[in-house]
Amino acid sequence: MTTSTVRFAAVGLDHAHIHGQVAGLIAAGAEFVAMATDDPAAAIAVQVRERYPDVPVVDDPAALIARGDIDLIVTAAVPDRRGPIAVAALRSGKDVIADKPGCVSFSQLEEIEKAVAESGRFWSVTFSERFEVRSAIKAGELVRAGKIGTVIQTIGLGPHRIGDRGHLGGGAGRPDWFYDKARYGGILVDIASHQIDQFLFYTGSRTAEVVASSVGNFANPDKPGLQDFGDLLIRSENAQGYIRVDWYTPDGLPTWGDGRLMILGTEGYIELRKYVDIAGRPGGDHVFLVNHEGTQYVDCSDVQLTYYADLVNDVRDRTSTAAPQEHTFETMRLALTAQQQAVVRGAAQ
Template sequence: MTSQPVRFAAVGLDHAHIFGQIAGLLDAGCELVGLATDDPDASVAKQVREKYPDARVFDNPGDLIEADGIDLITTAAVPDRRGPIAVQAMQAGKDVVTDKPGCISLDQLEEIKKTVAETGRFWSVTFSERFGVKCVTKAGELVRQGRIGKVVQTLGLGPHRIGDRAHLAGGAGRPEWFYDKSRYGGILADIASHQIDQFLWFTGSTQGEVVSSTVGNFANPDTPGLQDFGEILLRSESAQGYIRVDWYTPQGLPTWGDGRLMILGTEGYIEMRKYVDIAGRDGGNHLFLVDQEGTQYVDSSDVELSYYADVVNDVRNRTETAAPQEHTFETMRLALVAQQNATLRGAAQ
């Protein structure tokens, strides 16, 4: 195996998730060799350049994608650009790590699947609400140990706050594309892809079915392009799932959203409050386990997160340790089908 670091470039600096992607790859021993984006004046793009002043800045994203000596492209571009960036990168011989949603239409997904098959490159979507949350990793360990029996249902809640400063990288407000469904893809394609990923992973399902889906705009009628509420009912051959996502987090909560995940098993259940335990313990990563022996609060602080190290392993060894490619395809397929077939409520478009 080569001892040379995996060399990567960040193409598309529109969402603050790019900070975590770059930091994760650097922590895994990778080398950042270039930056490029469609909108260099975006708040996120400015801060990325300030944070990594030694990285070469390319004026044209396509030139950086085609440049020699790069193994991996990571992107948090405006969602409608993520699919085309990924396809070009794979055709140029690079693997891809993209923010969610990895694409915004079933046509884009088919193009990505075709490109993966033709090039042998991989397309990994960073479902950070699983890959980057210690209590979720811990819950996976407990489920695999059989602590709650057979998993028959997941209930995932993904509330967000429109004005959250961290997601805006200190910007004055959400950019215009945030209110344009044709650019961000819709609330189910975007946010709910996290919960779909967790449904498939915790239930051990390789395929799923969207039973019903709804999107609404109940609080922001002046911006009907914003879908501020969404829900999905899922099922597979072995399990059921319910998902609710929204943009209603009140200012009184000390973080951007009270993300929660409940896993129901035949012999117990697990609840996670990922980012806050309201009126309870400080910090995040709160995991509660109920089984035949009693109730337990499980400390997840010593859990190691392996996603970016696994990505590096996959680049070097052509494996699928970070996430099976078919799992990523199915997660985004379900999200896009749910979005495409959703009933519209309120002012939603």
């Protein structure tokens, strides 16, 4: 392992997930050297500049990507821009960390795969609902320890709130691109990629197929570009999965969404209440384990999050410890497939 400092730049500051990405990389020892974005007036871009006033702002994103003194590009641009930014960065000899979804079309995914192959650099998509959640890491440890036998199914629920303050970045509402399917990719690409990532990971599946999928708009008929509901069935050689995502989180819930994951094994099951235990224990990261030994509440407070540290080491050492490249490709392929094949219902376009 080398000890040289990894230098990174942020290109695309449109989604609040950039805050976690930048903070994670800095905590892992990387140096934040510059930033650029298509829309400097975006609420999130303003926040990033305020949080890191000493980091230079470059007017031209393409010029920043081309610089030779940068190892890594991180992006949380508008989703349809993440693919082109990644391809440009890869072809400039840089590794890439993209917010999910990493791309919004099969053509973008094909270009990214080609650029990865030709450059020898990696493209990682930040599936934060696993990488940045202690309970999700703990569940993986329990599965690998054989606590519930062989995993045969996952049920992943990903509810969200349109008006969540943290995601608005101080803005008055969601930006226009949030309601434009061509820009955010559709709800199964945008959100369900999280749950597809988790299905593949917990079931140990290298590949899978989409059995059925649907999307709809049932609560926002004045915004037909918004898909406010989506679900899908997924199947691999050894496991099955059901995924449901939506934008219906009520204002009464004290967080942006009651994200849940249920992992069924041949000898027990695990349930995660990632962000809230409604009318129960305070805080997040609640894990419940049921097997032949009984029922157990699992404390996750000492679980280490390693995604960003692993990424920094992968840049230095040319390894693939944070997330296997083929896993990331397969996750986005399945999300795009589910979106493309989805039955469209309600007011959704």
